[in-house]
Amino acid sequence: MARGRGRQLTQPQAIAPEQDIEKARRVLGHRNLVFVGLMGAGKSAIGRLVAQMLGIPFVDSDHEIERVSRMTIPELFEAYGEPEFRALEARVIKRLLKTGPRVLSTGGGAFMNDTTRAMVLANGLSVWLKADLEVLWTRVSKRDSRPLLKTANPKQTLSDLLDQRYPVYAKADVTVQSRDDDKDIIAAETVMALARLDSRQETVSDQ
Ligand SMILES: Nc1ncnc2c1ncn2[C@@H]1O[C@H](COP(=O)(O)OP(=O)(O)O)[C@@H](O)[C@H]1O
Ligand SMILES: O=C(O)C1=C[C@@H](OP(=O)(O)O)[C@@H](O)[C@H](O)C1
Ligand SMILES: [Mg+2]
Secondary structure (H helix, E strand, O other): OOOOOOOOOOOOOOOOOHHHHHHHHHHHOOOEEEEEOOOOOOHHHHHHHHHHHHOOOEEEHHHHHHHHHOOOHHHHHHHHHHHHHHHHHHHHHHHHOOOOOEEEEOOOOHHHOHHHHHHHHHHEEEEEEEOOHHHHHHHHOOOOOOHHHOOOOHHHHHHHHHHHHHHHHOOOOEEEEOOOOOHHHHHHHHHHHHHOOOOOOOOHHHO
């Protein structure tokens, strides 16, 4: 989408109002803003944009896992299996949650782990990026970097994961619909959704 001067700013908007950015920062405090949701929802991409909008650091738990293990996610699954990956993921997220404010994008399975979910709900502010199967499938089918989808029928696998996981992702503090719209729009909607959690009364001095 075109940016800058002359662009028609119609709804939905790609830039969160400054006062919403302030409110979102206030709501977050020193916590991590934790993105959860299925593979392809945009946790990594939108999380990075939201961090830029809020002016706070960004970290992706998958990248952090790859950094500390010096292996890629597919290599970790291949060498040690999913249970070991989950244990490492839980340890990494536990550590990351201790420093904030920042945006923490998690891998799609992280919030399914009872311990990790409890830590996120207790210490962070969670956002479920929710998307329908077709949107997810269009995105994830472009890359083969997701070991859980190396099955005979990956679209069915994704659909099964959607059925299993959506009731759990629904426990997140905030839900934002991810769809085929400009990433800036989804990021701005996330910031505005956070701002709505700010119960502080507006006063003249806030304007
Ligand atoms: N709103 C969007 N519009 C277009 N492409 C998107 C959007 N959100 C994410 N993507 C793209 O979809 C792919 C998957 O996004 P990613 O952030 O890696 O998802 P996740 O971390 O949730 O698995 C990436 O190529 C990303 O750039
Ligand atoms: O859903 C999952 O269980 C996984 C999602 C991936 O991250 P993204 O959700 O960022 O693709 C990655 O952590 C790993 O392949 C497992
Ligand atoms: Mg990701």
